[in-house]
Amino acid sequence: MTEIFEVLPQAHDLANAKTLLSAFGVVLLLAVFFGLMPGLALNLFLTLFPRESERRREIYAEYHSGEIPYRERWLWVFTQLEVAVSQGLRERVVLRAARRRERDQAPSLATEPGAALSSAVPGTPASAAFTAWLDGDPKGLDDLVEVLTPRVLQIVRSYRVDASAEEDIVQSVWLEFVRNHSQIPDPNAVDPWMSLIARRQSWRHERGR
């Protein structure tokens, strides 16, 4: 009986020591995380932003500008958590809503009954050129390139790709047009269809980088 009473306090001490040790471990881990690897912590926080966010690149660039004194870095990184949570998550939600709207709108162009047959809808310069090309006029393609390239270029630039890559992406957009133009449901849909291809190609390029 007396033996048990001698052992019990020891077991109690052991449990205490364990919690103390694990608390110390957590503190040590946090200290290492923020103190030694603030860059890693920052990258983790920045993943809350959508990939194409300007603020994400802005904050990343500020950390890597080498301007923040070494001793203040962990604190600065920690304050970016607030930015990432409040702004990054909101940007993500807004972007998702915009993408959903775009996705919901795109098929309606293809499936809307009458859109393909209606001749009452005034054609855009692009759709006129596209129709001419489909009818066998080779000049139609030149006109189409002339009319749509500024818009395609504008979309590609909005993804902030390198100037050297812009031309390649525009080329690949036109290549995809020549290959798959039979999928365009209606000549009037040529503008939005090309915008979609431009977005997709730019996005693909950015993801592949």
Place this chain on the structure above:
Amino acid sequence: MRVTTSLIQVAITILEMSQEGDGRLWGYRLAKRSGVRSGVLYPQLDRLLREGWLADYWESQEDACKRPPRRYYELTDAGRIGLGAIAVRARSMEPQAAAASSRLRLA
């Protein structure tokens, strides 16, 4: 535009910084000088951009050599007027605020 204490601080800092050197502004320097933390500063910068009081542009790759290009802000003419008005109004309110607090202390 709703004028808050932090906006006044940011306005004064932007006006000061855009008169020094090359007049380029960026987030970290602004946060440091104004004492406004990033979580408050960035939404304010977005507001000023939407208002057209600030313009933003990215540093070119050549200037940035060996580090990611930075995002710079620039005060527009409209911004100089708008932020100037905020700063002036804040300064004119300072004596009133001081008088009010001294009265409170007397009471």
